[in-house]
Amino acid sequence: MRALAAACAWLLLASAPGPAHAGAPPGPGVSAEPASAAVGTFVRVRGSAWSPGTTVQAEVCGANAVHGSPDCDTPHAVTALVAPAGRFEAGLTVGEPPAHCPCVVRVSALPDSAGPPAAATSPLAIPGHPDGPVLRDVTPVRADIVSAELTGGGRRGELFGGAPRRTLVVRVRNAGAEPIVGAPLVARWGAGDVPDSPLEAPATGTIQPGRTATYRIQVRLPSASFGRFVVGGRFAGSVPFQAAFTTYPWGLLGANVVAALLLLIGVRISLRRRTARRRAAVQAAAGAAPPPRGRELDELIDHVRGLGRRSIDREELVAFLEERRGGPVDLAALDRYLGLDRFAVSEQER
Known part of the structure; x- marks a missing residue:
């Protein structure tokens, strides 16, 4: 009897959970x-x-x-x-x-x-994301995306850098035998090929079997956006849809090109005026006598005609200028001027 009791006790200890189970890795x-x-x-x-x-x-x-x-x-x-x-x-x-x-x-x-x-x-926790009950036994939604297209665009303001606006129109058909009630509709937009900026989507309501529902989602991009953009999302968590469009503010680009051309023209004119002022300053620094202008030139021509000749000599020209200008004339400057001007004198026929 003692041997039988000892054997039973040993079997119980062998079948009991050992300390190795308590230390199982998490x-x-x-x-x-x-x-x-x-x-x-x-x-x-x-x-x-x-x-x-x-x-x-x-x-x-x-x-x-x-x-x-x-x-x-x-x-x-x-x-x-x-x-x-x-x-x-x-x-x-x-x-x-x-x-x-x-x-x-x-x-x-x-x-x-x-x-x-x-x-x-x-x-x-995601602030702003709606909360709701967790439903474990949910029948998989059978839905088809009939179409997903973008409408609108081409406004005049968009051509000059205004915010591009489009409307995403999604048509969903219930391909199952049960109504689809309150299925989530998630939509985003993004540049290139990845839609990563959220859009506000409407409630989906109830779609009866075999019926098609249409949902419109407003899309507004930042001002002066250009390039290719994609708008996409999912219906009921498992039915994807996507559409793409391009927008280019050609009017704004053209205005910038015209402004750049006008700037270049203005710089060119400014450089020409600056060159002319520098040239005049160099001539003034050299002491060149200013040519006869306006009334003084007319009087000089009349004076030459009155003498019955086609030219006057240097002394007569000096006397004429001193009389009209009321002061002496710089003879060295006058000689330099005579070498540049178109008037003819007796000492230097032109």
Whole structure:
């Protein structure tokens, strides 16, 4: 009997949980700093206890990410490689998730990475993003984007640097057998190929099976925008749509070109005037006598004609100028002038 009791006691001790279970390593963890961040800002995501060599993806999600990627802002997702110590760090841009808050930063191992499947979340408050209940059992939405096009544009103000305006018209058809009620509609715009600036989208209401609903979203860009822009988003978190347009303020560009040409012409005229003033200053510094002008020239011509000749000699010219100017004449300056002027004198026929 004693031997039987000892054997039973040994079996009980062997089947009891040992201290090794109490010390089991924790699962993968993740943290986000700061814990509250507005759309368009950055958070620092850190992870620990992940399988080394694993490639992980971090993204901002709504509804506590209970439905996976349909709740997440996948366009702004980033990837990181787990270091040998099981840690990683990445910077993540906060976008608007398609689902309501409570929001989280969700980190998951990519399916083709080296490590086993794993996921972890960290709470994140997004000021201004709507809150709502978390519905776990949600029937997947079956919807088709019939069309997504941009209307408007071509206004005169836009040609001269005004803010470009467009209207995104999205037509969605319910391809399922159940009504679609209050599905989230998220839209953004951006330069190039990445829409990263949020737009205000209307409530979607209810779409009956087989029916099509039309939604209009106003798009307004900053003043003097130019180049290619894209507007896109998702309906019900999983149905994407996108449209693109270009805008160039040709009037503003043309006005700048004309202003530049006028500036160059003004500089050229200013340089010419400055050169002329410098030339006149050099001649004045050399002491050249000013040529007869206006009434004095007419009187000189009449005087020559009155003498019945076509020219006068130097002495007669000096006497004429002294009489008209009421003072002596610089003879050296007069000689230099006679060498440049078109008047003919008896000593130097021109």
